[in-house]
Amino acid sequence: MIRLLEYQAKGLLREVGIKVPEGGVARTGEEASRIAEQIGGPVVVKAQVPVGGRGKAGGVLFADTPEEAREVARDLLGSKIKGEIVDKVLVEERLNIEEEWYAAISLDRSERIPIVLASREGGVDIEEVPDEKIARRYVDPFLGMRPFEARLVAKDAGIPREYLRDFESVLTAMYEVFDGYDAHLVEINPLVLTKEGELVAADAVVNLDQDAAVMRHPEFAEETEDFHLVELGGDVGIIANGAGLTMATVDLVKEFGGEPANFLDVGGGAYPSLIRRAILAVDDLGVSVILINIFGGITRCDDVAKGIVRAMEDVDTPMVVRLVGTNEEEGHAILKEHGIDVFEDLEEAVKRAVEIAQG
Amino acid sequence: MIESTTRVLVQGITGRHGSFxxxxxxxxxxxxxxxxxxxKGGEEVHGVPVFDTVEEAVDETGAEASVVFVPAPFAPDAVMEAIEAGLDPIVVITEHIPAHDTMMFVQLAEEYGVRIIGPNTPGIIVPPERTKMGIMPHQVFSEGSVAVASRSGTLTYEIVHHLTEAGIGQSVCVGLGGDTVVGMTFIDFLEMVEEDPDTEAVVLIGEIGGSAEEEAAEYIAETDYPKPVVAYIAGRHAPPGKRMGHAGAIVHRGQGTAESKEKAFLEAGVEVAKTPWEVPELLKEYL
Structure with a gap:
């Protein structure tokens, strides 16, 4: 899943006619001050990081003058918000807020169709709002969201009659983004009703589908790596194939008293050079042992064994290898030739790895 | 669901994975x-005749079910072609299909009353019938009376390996697929094997994320499910994922974590194994 930055999300909303605050993206304090000057009034300076709960983490600051905007932008730029380095800020006009509403269209994985959510009680605490105050309606993806459905949701959410048609336009436009960009989520929170009586998307989240982005929206596709390493802080390095088996291996190391250093899934059909690179990446974390758990299906044990042998030239860290499945005998033979012990039993392998880590 | 006599069509049969x-x-x-x-109509792969369209294949051979290896950009079209030709089930092995595309063909299949397994699934295997549609390494499986459904490929092999080693064979194993949107769910699977005379017990292999396990637990409790069910959940020590907006949290309040899933299962009377090899130990008391 790709979480767009706020300014990218708002760009998509603007394209379909949803009003967003006047503003611009700054990479330096100078730029921030220039944008604030153009806006000509109090501004809000927002860190552009792909995480939720940014405001509560100090990533949204206010400024009354261009000079102040420069200073708060400088404070934010280069800092870390929830582990993400800030390299851009969004400088926007401050809205005169009358009310804060909530609107979202999400691909619901249980019903497997889009769901529309709306509430008159939007804002940062939307998850605390009781269910009866949040209107919801499923949409038939073959029909798309029809305007009358948007009005039904608006009525359920208690949107005042004078804003019914405006709210309808916002929801149908959001659906255009949802459908056109293969989104998993298009969320406006808050959707601000200004004192001037306009509906403005003060903040927005758009999550896109990585596969669809690669195929149809390459401007948003994230570069994918052959494997995905997540650091967990312990000293038992872990490499496995398949997300489920890798998670299970992490769980087992923990069950047996070890501390997992990482999660690394080499996926299906791993070839020797990929296995070698995965081992080097885990070794770089400074682990005391590397536990390799491969259940061959599409992945062939002999390919894995070759990768392990090649990695041994550069790695001194002890490795505990558990290797079963497709071409198991060939794989074991290669490892034994090079003096590497190999386990068939997962429990024994996990115990051994934890033992080594604990010295 | 499928038998040794089921006439199977392979879509994308001339590709590398399809032919292998x-x-x-x-x-x-x-x-x-x-x-x-x-x-590529008129060719043969392993002696199997190849056709240009699903319609021709059905007319000429009486094909009843399809397994799809077609690459992601063309897979949704291939699946819809199979749906309209009335094939059932349709097993979609292909990975990297955009979720919106899957949503469309899953929705269409529902209207046609056709079962979709996957996408991004290792498929389905029925050891007593020596029949599989998919890529599961069949050496791991053995004939018996336990039905297994899983969200994960290699973890299924791991757990089935422990079942087979413990002398517990399987009546059917289905990989539900690893994507956000999939066709068959745990509930569909439970319904499918409920009346199956060859199934004595059920194993559900879940993982963190989504609410499929919680929904399955609710179904088991509500229907007073007549067969014993044992579960395993991967990811109890996984770090919390990044927050992706509020909508998911609003619709599925508090669900998705290993704790939530385990609690839901225990409340429904489903025992939850702590390790893959504990699954056969828990099953033994029921068999």
């Missing part, structure tokens, strides 16, 4: 009667 796994399916005993690759 057609060979393995035939070797195991699957009755593969036809393949489809547009433009």
């Amino acid at each position: 796994h057609t060979g393995l399916m035939l070797e195991y005993g699957t009755n593969v009667v036809a393949g489809v690759t547009p433009g």
Whole structure:
């Protein structure tokens, strides 16, 4: 899943006619001050990081003058918000807020169709709002969201009659983004009703589908790596194939008293050079042992064994290898030739790895 | 759901994965009667005739079910072609299909009353019938009376390996697929094996994320499910994922974590194994 930055999300909303605050993206304090000057009034300076709960983490600051905007932008730029380095800020006009509403269209994985959510009680605490105050309606993806459905949701959410048609336009436009960009989520929170009586998307989240982005929206596709390493802080390095088996291996190391250093899934059909690179990446974390758990299906044990042998030239860290499945005998033979012990039993392998880590 | 006599079509049969796994399916005993690759009609793969369209394949060979290896950009079209030709089930092995595309063909299949397994699934295997539609390494499986459904490929092999080692064979194993949107769910699977005389007990292999396990637990409790169910959940020590907006949290309040899933299962009377090898130990008291 790709979480767009706020300014990218708002760009998509603007394209379909949803009003967003006047503003611009700054990479330096100078730029921030220039944008604030153009806006000509109090501004809000927002860190552009792909995480939720940014405001509560100090990533949204206010400024009354261009000079102040420069200073708060400088404070934010280069800092870390929830582990993400800030390299851009969004400088926007401050809205005169009358009310804060909530609107979202999400691909619901249980019903497997889009769901529309709306509430008159939007804002940062939307998850605390009781269910009866949040209107919801499923949409038939073959029909798309029809305007009358948007009005039904608006009525359920208690949107005042004078804003019914405006709210309808916002929801149908959001659906255009949802459908056109293969989104998993298009969320406006808050959707601000200004004192001037306009509906403005003060903040927005758009999550896109990585596969669809690669195929149809390459401007948003994230570069994918052959494997995905997540650091967990312990000293038992872990490499496995398949997300489920890798998670299970992490769980087992923990069950047996070890501390997992990482999660690394080499996926299906791993070839020797990929296995070698995965081992080097885990070794770089400074682990005391590397536990390799491969259940061959599409992945062939002999390919894995070759990768392990090649990695041994550069790695001194002890490795505990558990290797079963497709071409198991060939794989074991290669490892034994090079003096590497190999386990068939997962429990024994996990115990051994934890033992080594604990010295 | 499928038997040794089920007449199986392979869509994308001339591709690298399609042809390789057609060979393995035939070797195991699957009755593969036809393949489809547009433009390659008239060829043969492992002695199986290839057609340009699903309609021709059905007319000529009486194909009843389809397994799809077609690459992601063309897979949704291939699946819809199979749905309209009335094939059932349709097993979608292909990975990297955009979720919106899957949503469309899953929705269409529902309207046609056709079962979709996957996408991004290792498929389905029925050891007592020596039949599989998919890529599961069949050496791991053995004939018996436990039905297994899983969200994860290799973890299924791991757990089935422990079942087989413990002398507990399987009546059917289904990989539900690893994508956000999939066709068959745990609930569909539970319904499917509920009346199956060859199934004595059920194993559900879940993982963190989504609410499929919680929904399955609710179904088991509400229907007073007549067969014993044992579960395993991967990811109890996984770090919390990044927050992706509020909508998911609003619709599925508090669900998705390993704790939530385990609690839901325990409340429904489903025992939850702590390790893959504990699954056969928990099953033994029921068999």
